[in-house]
Amino acid sequence: MEIEQYVIEKAKLAKQASRKMVTISAKDKNNALMAMADALIDNMEAIIEANLKDVNKGREKGLSEALLDRLMINKARIEDMALGLRNVASLEDPNGEVLRMWKRPNNLTIGQIRVPLGVIGIIYEARPNVTVDAAGLCLKSGNAVILKGGSEALNSNTIITNIIYEAAIKNGMPEGCIQVIETSDREAVNVLMRLNEYIDVLIPRGGAGLIQSVVKNATVPVIETGVGNCHVYVDLDGDLESAEEIIVNAKIQRPAVCNAMETLLVHKEIAGEFLPKLAKRLKGLGVKLRGCSVTQEIVKDIKPASEDDWGTEYLDLILAIKVVDSLDKALEHIYLYGTKHSEAIITNNYKNSQRFLQEVDAAAVYVNASTRFTDGSEFGFGAEIGISTQKLHARGPMGLKELTSTKYIIYGDGQIR
Amino acid sequence: MEIEQYVIEKAKLAKQASRKMVTISAKDKNNALMAMADALIDNMEAIIEANLKDVNKGREKGLSEALLDRLMINKARIEDMALGLRNVASLEDPNGEVLRMWKRPNNLTIGQIRVPLGVIGIIYEARPNVTVDAAGLCLKSGNAVILKGGSEALNSNTIITNIIYEAAIKNGMPEGCIQVIETSDREAVNVLMRLNEYIDVLIPRGGAGLIQSVVKNATVPVIETGVGNCHVYVDLDGDLESAEEIIVNAKIQRPAVCNAMETLLVHKEIAGEFLPKLAKRLKGLGVKLRGCSVTQEIVKDIKPASEDDWGTEYLDLILAIKVVDSLDKALEHIYLYGTKHSEAIITNNYKNSQRFLQEVDAAAVYVNASTRFTDGSEFGFGAEIGISTQKLHARGPMGLKELTSTKYIIYGDGQIR
Numbered sequence: 010m011e012i013e014q015y016v017i018e019k020a021k022l023a024k025q026a027s028r029k030m031v032t033i034s035a036k037d038k039n040n041a042l043m044a045m046a047d048a049l050i051d052n053m054e055a056i057i058e059a060n061l062k063d064v065n066k067g068r069e070k071g072l073s074e075a076l077l078d079r080l081m082i083n084k085a086r087i088e089d090m091a092l093g094l095r096n097v098a099s100l101e102d103p104n105g106e107v108l109r110m111w112k113r114p115n116n117l118t119i120g121q122i123r124v125p126l127g128v129i130g131i132i133y134e135a136r137p138n139v140t141v142d143a144a145g146l147c148l149k150s151g152n153a154v155i156l157k158g159g160s161e162a163l164n165s166n167t168i169i170t171n172i173i174y175e176a177a178i179k180n181g182m183p184e185g186c187i188q189v190i191e192t193s194d195r196e197a198v199n200v201l202m203r204l205n206e207y208i209d210v211l212i213p214r215g216g217a218g219l220i221q222s223v224v225k226n227a228t229v230p231v232i233e234t235g236v237g238n239c240h241v242y243v244d245l246d247g248d249l250e251s252a253e254e255i256i257v258n259a260k261i262q263r264p265a266v267c268n269a270m271e272t273l274l275v276h277k278e279i280a281g282e283f284l285p286k287l288a289k290r291l292k293g294l295g296v297k298l299r300g301c302s303v304t305q306e307i308v309k310d311i312k313p314a315s316e317d318d319w320g321t322e323y324l325d326l327i328l329a330i331k332v333v334d335s336l337d338k339a340l341e342h343i344y345l346y347g348t349k350h351s352e353a354i355i356t357n358n359y360k361n362s363q364r365f366l367q368e369v370d371a372a373a374v375y376v377n378a379s380t381r382f383t384d385g386s387e388f389g390f391g392a393e394i395g396i397s398t399q400k401l402h403a404r405g406p407m408g409l410k411e412l413t414s415t416k417y418i419i420y421g422d423g424q425i426r
Numbered sequence: 427m428e429i430e431q432y433v434i435e436k437a438k439l440a441k442q443a444s445r446k447m448v449t450i451s452a453k454d455k456n457n458a459l460m461a462m463a464d465a466l467i468d469n470m471e472a473i474i475e476a477n478l479k480d481v482n483k484g485r486e487k488g489l490s491e492a493l494l495d496r497l498m499i500n501k502a503r504i505e506d507m508a509l510g511l512r513n514v515a516s517l518e519d520p521n522g523e524v525l526r527m528w529k530r531p532n533n534l535t536i537g538q539i540r541v542p543l544g545v546i547g548i549i550y551e552a553r554p555n556v557t558v559d560a561a562g563l564c565l566k567s568g569n570a571v572i573l574k575g576g577s578e579a580l581n582s583n584t585i586i587t588n589i590i591y592e593a594a595i596k597n598g599m600p601e602g603c604i605q606v607i608e609t610s611d612r613e614a615v616n617v618l619m620r621l622n623e624y625i626d627v628l629i630p631r632g633g634a635g636l637i638q639s640v641v642k643n644a645t646v647p648v649i650e651t652g653v654g655n656c657h658v659y660v661d662l663d664g665d666l667e668s669a670e671e672i673i674v675n676a677k678i679q680r681p682a683v684c685n686a687m688e689t690l691l692v693h694k695e696i697a698g699e700f701l702p703k704l705a706k707r708l709k710g711l712g713v714k715l716r717g718c719s720v721t722q723e724i725v726k727d728i729k730p731a732s733e734d735d736w737g738t739e740y741l742d743l744i745l746a747i748k749v750v751d752s753l754d755k756a757l758e759h760i761y762l763y764g765t766k767h768s769e770a771i772i773t774n775n776y777k778n779s780q781r782f783l784q785e786v787d788a789a790a791v792y793v794n795a796s797t798r799f800t801d802g803s804e805f806g807f808g809a810e811i812g813i814s815t816q817k818l819h820a821r822g823p824m825g826l827k828e829l830t831s832t833k834y835i836i837y838g839d840g841q842i843r
Contacts, residue, residue, distance in 0.1 A: 028761065031785060113806055117795055126817050127787070205641065209817050224622065228642050230818040251840040258842035344445060366835045368448060370544070378534055378838025387843070388834070389530055400543050400626050400831035401647040402819040414817035417805070418783045421795025423668035425675035426804070 016200040020207035022185030023128045027153040029183035035102035041180040042098035046091035048176035059168040090141040097145040100391045118420040125151030127209035134215040135159030150412035160193030202227035234395035237267035237350030239380045242274040242339040244356035252355040258379040268383040272329040303332035319346045351380035372405035433617040437624035439602030440545045444570040446600035452519035458597035459515035463508035465593035476585040507558040514562040535837040542568030544626035551632040552576035567829035577610030619644035651812035654684035654767035659691040659756040661773035669772040675796045685800040689746040720749035736763045768797040789822035
């Protein structure tokens with residue numbers, strides 16, 4: 010009950026803050042963002058000290074080195090966080106944009122304009138940089154934000170939020186605009202997820218477990234981010250040299266991220282020519298291969314791919330390979346196993362490229378390019394709060410615009426029905 | 427378990443249908459819609475006969491006359507349904523629209539295009555006309571639809587769906603594109619609401635109880651429609667003659683709908699002049715008034731308005747009246763009691779009109795016009811599936827565009843990161 014009241018108070022305050030945020034100019038928000046960046050730099054030592062407590066505790070608890078690395082903050086990482094805030098300050102404020110405006114036969118003028126969502130809840134894992142990222146993007150887009158990070162990062166998140174919040178307040182932002190849930194009690198998340206009265210949207214950021222838990226338990230609307238079981242399909246008429254470069258890039262440039270490739274589909278007519286050379290190169294780069302029965306005939310010494318492999322997001326230097334009879338079979342495979350994230354075809358066949366673009370149901374569908382481009386900054390959005398894999402509200406990389414809603418404003422002169 | 431399997435099979439089939447829908451041209455969809463309209467007219471007698479069973483059962487069960495009227499189908503109503511389908515056929519297909527397209531420095535061309543949502547679940551009450559409306563809008567927007575209407579209308583909904591579905595199939599639409607849940611078992615809704623694998627969005631249509639039940643229990647993303655506790659605020663500088671017409675219209679033209687006005691706010695400086703005349707007219711029109719203490723001093727013989735009144739959507743010929751000290755107090759009242767649906771100010775003060783438009787957080791914010799205009803056809807959208815009162819995805823009247831998502835298509839020539 011105490012926890013519930015604690016979270017509700019934060020949410021109420023956030024809602025009040027969001028009401029004031031609507032009236033604040035982009036200039037004032039930008040000044041606050043710059044001051045927040047300065048404050049991070051000015052308080053570097055204190056942040057590193059607080060973070061050390063988290064890291065030491067994490068080490069005692071036996072967190073993996075990968076997790077400890079994500080948790081760890083050093084001078085360079087604080088400088089990156091500050092740079093991120095300055096970058097967000099330089100972006101255009103999406104609010105106030107008139108999406109359409111028209112006059113009705115009765116002389117009513119109706120306009121649809123962009124407005125903040127209101128209060129955004131971010132639920133994430135032990136990555137303190139998300140705290141700064143999310144706070145900056147939410148503030149710039151005119152939203153109040155409630156941050157609930159992984160308990161392993163509690164000291165880091167608390168001090169970071171206090172520092173940037175103080176700088177924001179000093180620069181005219183409203184009380185409660187940026188808040189952190191300062192408890193590791195899991196009940197806090199349960200309360201947060203059901204506060205429809207105060208919170209307009211939840212964005213979970215993290216692994217599949219975290220996201221599914223929020224999707225299943227929240228009554229507040231959720232934007233689902235994340236899971237990417239991405240495919241590259243090399244078509245009969247694909248440029249094989251280019252295909253090889255794209256596959257190597259999509260698999261190894263950063264295998265642990267959601268837009269990395271997990272399964273390669275190859276047209277049967279070119280598999281014999283293409284796969285042996287590719288397999289050799291990938292193996293040389295440390296990639297473990299798993300193949301369908303046809304692939305195993307062409308490429309010796311690779312493990313068989315099971316049904317499970319087709320559905321797995323490895324996030325690792327592992328690649329499943331399947332030889333398919335046709336574009337239709339490739340489309341069918343992607344339909345059955347894809348997660349609607351990023352899918353690519355390598356082809357020089359016009360008709361097939363058009364069919365792939367139209368028929369593949371995913372946030373980003375590529376012709377002759379690496380799936381790794383599904384990213385806010387690669388798309389030119391300047392910043393990104395995540396990649397939506399749902400179809401409601403936002404799909405694909407989400408920048409500032411995706412953190413807004415719209416409303417209709419109607420200018421009348423006495424109209425009645 | 428049987429029910430669960432039954433609903434899952436429908437949902438699977440709908441998902442397969444939605445995959446095919448993407449490739450169907452607007453022309454073919456329009457032909458199907460026209461054939462569906464014809465089929466309704468051709469099968470008028472059978473529909474009326476099936477509906478009579480529902481109406482008789484409803485009467486036995488003691489449904490109110492208002493509910494029986496909503497349930498009842500006659501010749502004119504079938505003609506209206508058919509007309510609705512023909513109207514939807516005449517609207518532009520929103521799919522394929524390129525919302526933006528740009529070239530990146532690496533020569534990737536990125537386009538954001540409009541695509542169907544996929545599978546839409548509509549959960550509604552005993553109003554058979556919703557069956558046809560929703561089926562037509564979903565089909566035109568390229569979505570497969572699963573309809574779950576109130577059990578009191580089961581016979582009507584089943585025969586209507588069968589008739590239009592058969593016409594759709596004969597005209598090239600895919601198997602499973604329009605389906606109805608043919609059971610009154612409530613478990614079917616519980617299953618439907620949690621089929622995230624197959625259903626992309628749920629749209630509940632009906633009273634507050636139905637909508638809240640879906641919001642609270644669904645894991646599939648929901649578009650919340652409906653509740654409207656709408657206000658008209660008459661400002662110090664408002665044109666009082668125009669104000670009177672707008673108030674009368676907003677209150678009595680159709681009191682049972684969500685965009686009707688429920689509470690009147692009046693600036694204290696004009697209340698003495700304005701309220702007595704208005705009250706007399708409203709009383710003459712059968713409107714029961716409830717006032718704050720100041721209102722009661724000005725208008726004699728009216729009931730006091732309690733705290734509950736400010737929060738109530740009467741949907742009836744009842745109006746709560748509150749005298750406020752200033753625009754700020756009006757804004758505060760709307761913030762506290764509004765449901766973010768439709769809000770109006772009557773003013774000739776430029777600054778106040780701008781503040782109202784900016785600061786009121788609602789789907790539709792009006793200056794000098796009736797709240798009754800918040801409606802898809804009044805906005806010029808041609809058709810409407812409901813009025814969204816949430817901020818995610820769609821806000822305000824939802825037409826065909828609001829039944830779509832987007833995806834990014836990316837044209838490359840071998841780009842890697």
